[in-house]
Amino acid sequence: MKRLIAAAVAAGFALEMAHAAPLPEAKPDDVGFSEPGLARMDDFFAREIAAKRVPGAVVAIARDGKLVHYKAYGQLDPVKGTPMSLDAVFALASMTKPLAAVAGLTLMEQGRLPLQARLADYYPAFADMKVGIPQVDGSLKMDAQASPITIHDLYRHTSGLMYGGRPDSSSPLARLYPDGTAPAVEGDTQAFIDRITKLPLVHQPGTEFEYGFSIDVLGAVIEKVTSQRLGDYLASNVWQPLGMNDATFHPSEGQRDRLARPFPNDPLTGKPQSIRLLDTPTKFDCGGACAFATVGDYLRFGQMLLNGGELEGKRILGPKTCTT
Numbered sequence: 001m002k003r004l005i006a007a008a009v010a011a012g013f014a015l016e017m018a019h020a021a022p023l024p025e026a027k028p029d030d031v032g033f034s035e036p037g038l039a040r041m042d043d044f045f046a047r048e049i050a051a052k053r054v055p056g057a058v059v060a061i062a063r064d065g066k067l068v069h070y071k072a073y074g075q076l077d078p079v080k081g082t083p084m085s086l087d088a089v090f091a092l093a094s095m096t097k098p099l100a101a102v103a104g105l106t107l108m109e110q111g112r113l114p115l116q117a118r119l120a121d122y123y124p125a126f127a128d129m130k131v132g133i134p135q136v137d138g139s140l141k142m143d144a145q146a147s148p149i150t151i152h153d154l155y156r157h158t159s160g161l162m163y164g165g166r167p168d169s170s171s172p173l174a175r176l177y178p179d180g181t182a183p184a185v186e187g188d189t190q191a192f193i194d195r196i197t198k199l200p201l202v203h204q205p206g207t208e209f210e211y212g213f214s215i216d217v218l219g220a221v222i223e224k225v226t227s228q229r230l231g232d233y234l235a236s237n238v239w240q241p242l243g244m245n246d247a248t249f250h251p252s253e254g255q256r257d258r259l260a261r262p263f264p265n266d267p268l269t270g271k272p273q274s275i276r277l278l279d280t281p282t283k284f285d286c287g288g289a290c291a292f293a294t295v296g297d298y299l300r301f302g303q304m305l306l307n308g309g310e311l312e313g314k315r316i317l318g319p320k321t322c323t324t
Contacts, residue, residue, distance in 0.1 A: 022296035023303060026066035033061075038069050045073040053267050056084035056260065058295040065303055070296075077261045089246050089258045091277050092291045094180075095298065097215040099247070100287030101155060102305075103234050104218050105321055108151075112225050115152040119159070122221045125197035131160060132173050132200030140172060140200060149205040154218040160201030162212035173202050177212070181277055184286035189220050192284060219287025230285035241314040242304055244297035249285040251292050259292075 028035045041059060048054045056074025060067065072084040092099075107113035120127035126149055130142035153159040165179025176199050183192040196217070202210050219230040226233045231249040239247040246255060259278055266273045282290050293301075300311060309317030 021067050021070060022060065022299045023062050023065060023067040025070075026068055028068045031063040031066050031068060033063065033068050041069070042071070042073075049074040052263070055263055056088075058084060058086060058088055058090075058260075060295050060299045062299060062303065065307070067299075076258070078263050079261070084260070085258065086296065087246070087258055087294055088260045089251060089255050089292050089294055090260045091275050092293055092298070093289050096287060096289050096291040098305075099234060099238065099291055099301065100215050100219045100222070100230060102238055102301075102317065103222050103230065103287075104151070104155070105317055106237055107222065107225055109318055109321060113151060113221065115150065115155070117151045119149040119151060119154065119217070119221070122224045123193050123197070123217075125193065126217075129160075129197055129199070129201050131204055132202065134172055138172060142200060143204075145201070146204050147206055151218070151221065153205050154214040154221070157209050157211055157214045158203075158206050159212075159214045159217065160203045160205050160207075160210065161196065161214050161217065162202045162210045173200060176200070180213075180289045181282075181286065183216070184282040184284050184290050185276065185280050187283055189223055189284040192216065192286070193220055213288060216286045216288040219285060222287070223285075230287055231291075238301070238316055239297075241316060242297075242300050242311055244293060244300055247291065247293040247297045247301075249282060249291055255292070 028038055038061070045054070045057060045059075049056065054074065055078040056072070056076060058072050059069060061069040070086065072086050072088065074084050076082040076084045076088050104113055108115060118127075127145075129145065129149075131145060133141040133143055135141055149159045162173065162177055163180050164174050164177025165182065166174045178195070183195060187195070196213060202212075222230055222233060228236075229249075234247070238244070246258075248255065251259065261278060262273060262275060264272060264274070277290060285291075304311040304314075304316055305322055308319035309315055309322040310319075
C-alpha cells in the first residue's frame with residue numbers, strides 16, 4: 001500500500017513538473033498588463049477554433065522575465081480530437097534558425113568559428129560555386145565569385161544561397177533549389193552539402209540578403225567544428241543548461257504523442273496539407289527548419305537572449321554577443 005501511495009505521489013509530481021510554468025509567474029497588473037485585455041485572447045481563440053481557421057494553440061506572454069499568460073486552446077490533433085496541452089511539442093520550422101545561430105555564436109566566443117572565416121575552409125566545394133545571372137532568354141550566365149562566402153554571410157543570409165520549392169516562381173534559380181526541409185529528409189549532412197554546392201548562387205556573396213539555406217549550412221559547419229551532430233551540440237550547450245527538456249531534432253515516441261498537428265486541409269483553400277517532418281524522420285539536423293520544442297522551451301530560450309545570454313545562473317552567451 002505504501003508503495004502504491006508513493007507511486008501515485010511520484011506520478012502526480014511528474015505531471016505537475018510537466019506543466020510547470022517555464023518562468024516565474026506574476027499578476028498581469030504587476031508588470032503593466034491588463035487582465036481583461038489578456039482575457040480577450042480567450043474569446044479570439046474561441047472564435048478562430050469554432051470557425052476552424054486554427055486547430056489550436058499554446059500562448060505564453062511574459063514581461064521582465066515574469067509570466068502573465070500561459071494557456072492551451074483547442075486541439076492538439078484535429079483528426080483525433082486530442083485536446084491541446086501546455087506540453088504540446090511543435091515543429092519549429094524557421095524558429096530553428098535562432099537555435100542554430102546561438103550554437104554557432106558559442107563557438108565564435110570560444111575562438112573556434114570566427115565570423116570572417118571562409119566557408120570553404122570547412123567545406124571546400126563552396127569555393128567552386130558560380131553565381132547564376134538570369135538572361136532574357138531564360139538561360140543562366142555563370143560568373144565566378146567576386147569574394148568568398150564567409151561564416152558571417154551565413155548568419156546574415158548574404159551567402160547567395162536561397163530556398164526553392166516554389167512552383168509558381170518565374171525565377172530559373174528558384175526552380176533549381178529544393179524546399180527548406182527536403183534535403184534533411186532525403187540525405188545526411190554531407191549529401192546536403194554535395195547537393196547545394198552543385199547549384200548556382202543567387203547573388204554575389206556579401207552583397208544581398210536572400211532568405212534560404214544559409215543557417216542549414218551554418219549547422220553543417222558547427223558539426224564539422226565540433227565533430228558532433230548539431231542537435232547533440234545544442235543539447236549539451238544550450239537546451240540542457242536552459243531546461244529546454246523537449247527541444248530536439250528527433251522526437252521520441254513519447255514526444256510524438258504530443259506533436260501538434262494541422263488540419264488535413266488548408267482552411268483557406270481547402271487543399272490537402274501536411275507537415276512532412278511530423279511523420280518523416282530527418283537524416284541530418286537541419287539548422288534552418290527541423291527542430292521541435294514546446295512553447296515553454298522556446299520561451300526560456302527567448303528570455304535567455306533578452307537577459308543578455310543568461311538565464312537562472314546559466315550563461316550561454318556573453319552579454320556583448322547579445323547586445324542589440
